[in-house]
Amino acid sequence: MSDLNKQKIVESVPQKGFFGHPKGLFTLFFTEFWERFSYYGMRAILVYYMYYEVSKGGLGIDENTALAIMSIYGSLVYMSGIIGGWLADRIFGTSRAVFYGGILIMFGHIALAIPGSISMFFVSMVLIVIGTGLLKPNVSSVVGDIYHEGDNRRDAGFSIFYMGINFGGLIAPLVVGEVGMKHDFHLGFSIAAVGMFFGLLVFMFTKKKNLGLAGTIPPNPLSESEKKTVFSRFGLSAVVLAIIIAITISMGILTIETFVGLVGILGILIPTIYFVVMYRSPKTTVTERSRIIAYIPLFIASVMFWAIQEQGSTILAHYADNRTNLEFLGFTISPAWFQSLNPLFIILLAPIFAGLWVKLGDRQPSIPKKFSLGLLFAGLSFMVILIPGTLSGEDALVSPIWLVLSYFVVVLGELCLSPVGLSATTKLAPTAFSAQTMSLWFLSNAAAQAINAQIVRFYTPETETLYFGAIGGIAILLAIILFIMSPKIQGYMKGVR
Structure with a gap:
């Protein structure tokens, strides 16, 4: 997208109207709020739905297999963002990608809400995976479009947008978790579908007035002849696949186990290919290539x-369902409620972190140093959760306070890394790959969950201490290495801070 088009888009967006930010942030905030409500509500009960016995309303899948499927599900959700980003960049723009994605997500939750067989579960997976791939990276990309490149409100805008994500994530497990766990899983999934429907309504009725041209202009559109070739290849590939x-499947080659392994390989291979393609593209400038190098360790x-x-x-x-004492201060805690802790702590702490970065100004840690802090806290959160099992033994139920503390520590890391990463991605992205680079950012999550699908099967009560200790220790070691390398990485960013 040319600088002229970028300027034209920003000028079409009312620059005041939502807490001192562009008015379009209202539309994006509440669209993402409802989309995350639907996603996190579904996710809060999905693993239990998979491994609970059929007599309890579940699918009766083996616990370790259910944990692996859950990770693969998350990986594919974020992996599909590459397709969504490419379609937005090259064909129909980010705005239509968000709308089409919301529709698919809503139908995915409706499929889960229909009592039936495991086949409906896999149908819903396909719909939600594709839908989230269209919506998730592109709605974040539009946030970057509504600000001038040098606008010092940009980081704060992403923090506010991040609050929308977490308000949805806070409420969803409490509502959907309560209904799904104590009454009926399918009714809980129905509530998730209604949440996505509300998000679509907000987007449809406010985008024209609030977003102007943001999201309507593909930054690197295909020519008509290229479109014909692409559509033909897409169609042929779908048939062959x-x-x-x-x-x-009929030959017994493609099983859940082999599929988990395949996604694990793709989780690493796809982002690697993407980095190579962006770096070698003739549309990528020398400065942009340097920034891509800086982006790799991040x-x-x-x-x-x-x-x-x-x-x-x-x-x-x-752990919440099987290792935690859910009777606390006279109340019975639903294991799904723990999913609300992460967004709760983010909502409470995000304004503090945002204010801290503003107050520090030029003295705040660089982007690589913030990432190293995020990684350090993540490692410490696993060190925290191994303590009660070590003290109490593998058979004892532990206090829920330990889970609360673990979630709290990892949130400290998330606030150092996640909103900063979103903002840094929009700054470091090559112009010709703007939406696709945002998809690449979400691919880090896809790669993480693809790896998790391989390793969660090693978790047992007997290996609990080793499991948490090894993963936490590796994270802390990488944090130290990244901190030491941060000045060198900053140099490759070519002026981006």
Whole structure:
């Protein structure tokens, strides 16, 4: 996208109207709020739905398999963002990508809400994976579009947007978790579908007035001849893929175990290919190539961070259900409620962190140093959760306070890394790959969960201490290495701070 187009887009957006920020932030904030409500509500009960017995309303899947599927699900959700980013960059722009994605997500939750067989579960997975791939990276990309490149409100704007994500994530497990766990899983999934419907309404009825041209202009559009070629290849690839899947399933080659392994490989291979393609593209300038080099260690740190943080919905969810004393101060705690701790702490602490960065100004830590702090806290959160098991033994139920403390520590890391990473991605992205680079940022989460799918199967009560200690220790070591390398990385950023 040319600088002229960028300027034209920003000028079309009312620059005041939402807490001193562009008015379009209202639309994006509440669209993402409802999308995250639907996603995190579904996710809060999904692992339990998978491994609970059929007599309890679940699917009766083996626990370790359910944990691996949960990680693969999360990986594919973020991996599909590459397709969503490419479609937005090259064909129909980010705004339509957000709308189409919301529709698919809503139908995915409706499929989960229909009582039936495991086949409906896999149908919902496909719809939600594709839908989130269209919506998630592109709604974040539009946030960057509504600000001038040098606007010092940009980082604070992303922090406010991040609050929308976490308000949705806070409320969803309390509402959907309560209904799903204590009444009926399918009714809980229905509430998630209604949440996405509200998000679509907000987007449809406010985007024209609040967003102007933001999201409507593909930054690197295909020509008409290129479109014909691409659509032909997409169609042919879909047919071939369907045939391969049908044959391999019938022959017993494609099983859940082999699929988990395949996604694990793709989780590492796809971002690697993407870095190479962007770096070698003739549309990438010399300065942009230097920034891509700087982005690589940040990406690796992000993968390690999310590998720990995302286990909050797998290993720690299982820990809450099986290892935690859920009777506390006379109340019975639903294990799904622990999923609200992460967004709760973010909502409480995000304004403090945002204010701290503003107050520090030019004295605040550089982007690489913030990433190293994020990684350090992630490692410490796993060190915290290994303590009660070590003290009490593998059979005893532990106090829920330990889980609360673990979630709190990892949130300290998330606030150092995640909103900073979103903002840094928009700054470091090559112009011709703007939406796709945001998809690449979410691929760090995809890679993390693809790795998790391989390692969660090693978690047992007997290996609990070793599991948490090894992963936490590796994260702390990488944090130290990144901190030492941070001046060199900053130099490759070519002026971006």
